[in-house]
Amino acid sequence: xxxxxxxxxxxxxxxxxxxxxxxxxxxxxxxxxxxxxxxxxxxxxxxxxxxxxxxxxxxxxxxxxxxxxxxxxxxxxxxxxxxxxxxxxxxxxxxxxxxxxxxxxxxxxxxxxxxxxxxxxxxxxxxxxxxxxxxxxxxxxxxxxxxxxxxxxxxxxxxxxxxxxxxxxxxxxxxxxxxxxxxxxxxxxxxxxxxxxxxxxxxxxxxxxxxxxxxxxxxxxxxxxxxxxxxxxxxxxxxxxxxxxxxxxxxxxxxxxxxxxxxxxxxxxxxxxxxxxxxxxxxxxxxxxxxxxxxxxxxxxxxxxxxxxxxxxxxxxxxxxxxxxxxxxxxxxxxxxxxxxxxxxxxxxxxxxxxxxxxxxxxxxxxxxxxxxxxxxxxxxxxxxxxxxxxxxxxxxxxxxxxxxxxxxxxxxxxxxxxxxxxxxxxxxxxxxxxxxxxxxxx
Numbered sequence: 001x002x003x004x005x006x007x008x009x010x011x012x013x014x015x016x017x018x019x020x021x022x023x024x025x026x027x028x029x030x031x032x033x034x035x036x037x038x039x040x041x042x043x044x045x046x047x048x049x050x051x052x053x054x055x056x057x058x059x060x061x062x063x064x065x066x067x068x069x070x071x072x073x074x075x076x077x078x079x080x081x082x083x084x085x086x087x088x089x090x091x092x093x094x095x096x097x098x099x100x101x102x103x104x105x106x107x108x109x110x111x112x113x114x115x116x117x118x119x120x121x122x123x124x125x126x127x128x129x130x131x132x133x134x135x136x137x138x139x140x141x142x143x144x145x146x147x148x149x150x151x152x153x154x155x156x157x158x159x160x161x162x163x164x165x166x167x168x169x170x171x172x173x174x175x176x177x178x179x180x181x182x183x184x185x186x187x188x189x190x191x192x193x194x195x196x197x198x199x200x201x202x203x204x205x206x207x208x209x210x211x212x213x214x215x216x217x218x219x220x221x222x223x224x225x226x227x228x229x230x231x232x233x234x235x236x237x238x239x240x241x242x243x244x245x246x247x248x249x250x251x252x253x254x255x256x257x258x259x260x261x262x263x264x265x266x267x268x269x270x271x272x273x274x275x276x277x278x279x280x281x282x283x284x285x286x287x288x289x290x291x292x293x294x295x296x297x298x299x300x301x302x303x304x305x306x307x308x309x310x311x312x313x314x315x316x317x318x319x320x321x322x323x324x325x326x327x328x329x330x331x332x333x334x335x336x337x338x339x340x341x342x343x344x345x346x347x348x349x350x351x352x353x354x355x356x357x358x359x360x361x362x363x364x365x366x367x368x369x370x371x372x373x374x375x376x377x378x379x380x381x382x383x384x385x386x387x388x389x390x391x392x393x394x395x396x397x398x399x400x401x402x403x404x405x406x407x408x409x410x411x412x413x414x415x416x417x418x419x420x421x422x423x424x425x426x427x428x429x430x431x432x433x434x435x436x437x438x439x440x441x442x443x
Contacts, residue, residue, distance in 0.1 A: 105311060107309075128233050294369065368397035
């Protein structure tokens with residue numbers, strides 16, 4: 001009972017004085033967003049999710065981090081589209097002993113593809129493009145005045161649908177051009193760092209590996225091209241379109257395209273780590289500096305639509321609840337549009353933005369870059385969850401299988417979820433914690 005009173009008192013203090021400046025002490029700066037909106041995630045504290053009924057999640061995550069030597073981790077869980085759990089674990093910055101809070105930003109890597117796919121489908125709903133619209137050639141969205149030096153005439157067959165479901169015709173035969181920017185700058189005779197249009201132009205000089213639509217081959221380039229399509233069709237930069245049409249309408253104010261070097265990180269962004277040896281490579285900007293992959297080896301700004309976003313777990317969970325097709329909150333896209341994105345019959349060989357869907361109605365999206373791992377899951381039973389990590393292991397992207405197993409096991413042990421909605425922490429008169437029955441000892 002004392003614990004319950006303390007937690008309720010803490011919540012009241014934050015709810016009524018939540019507009020005070022929010023500072024991350026190790027950075028030495030108050031973080032004020034350009035649009036003057038303070039993200040609700042910055043008002044969350046780990047202790048708001050200290051419940052007896054979710055201690056199993058705490059224990060599972062701590063054990064997982066110890067086993068895999070993960071420096072920092074952030075977990076968010078929604079039940080029936082209410083945020084019932086949001087907690088950080090370990091260190092956002094191990095050198096400064098800064099602990100992870102719910103509001104810390106992480107690179108989400110290819111989870112960014114879900115954001116890009118949703119933006120494309122927004123344009124589709126507004127009838128600004130069709131899924132079978134051509135991309136290149138005289139009749140294409142990116143017409144020949146933009147990209148006219150293609151070697152393979154089958155390029156003119158590529159449609160928006162092919163880019164969304166990874167069937168445009170590119171394979172890994174020539175490597176992944178999104179991670180070969182220094183080589184491309186040399187071949188295209190342009191000063192590094194290269195931009196997306198340079199990468200597209202370079203790739204168009206190569207033959208396709210197969211006819212568009214014939215088979216599936218995962219393509220970061222395809223989603224980078226979708227980012228360009230969004231810009232051409234909307235007339236504004238890709239990031240601005242996403243913020244204006246997806247994020248702000250959903251009440252999300254602290255998601256951004258990330259930056260590449262350590263000195264460029266956002267004030268509330270985590271540091272990144274690798275559990276093994278960290279080989280150094282040439283920086284993508286052509287400076288000749290030797291850097292780790294996660295601090296200048298990969299060009300995060302170039303990845304953008306394919307893998308460049310940073311987000312906190314709670315705000316990513318908020319995006320998920322407006323894309324999950326459940327009825328508790330209004331989705332940002334129509335239900336029939338969401339169905340198209342996850343229907344193999346309609347989407348084709350691959351889903352739109354999502355990485356997979358099983359027969360039980362679980363959808364998931366994974367993301368991996370050196371130094372970071374992300375996993376987002378929508379379950380048919382109304383439980384959604386997000387896990388973000390700031391450490392890469394020797395298992396690389398395969399670590400997601402272990403994350404998934406750990407989370408499904410931990411969630412199954414929760415018999416009763418807290419009567420809590422932490423999404424409401426930024427409202428003027430929030431009431432996220434209902435009165436608990438004496439027979440429900442949640443605290």
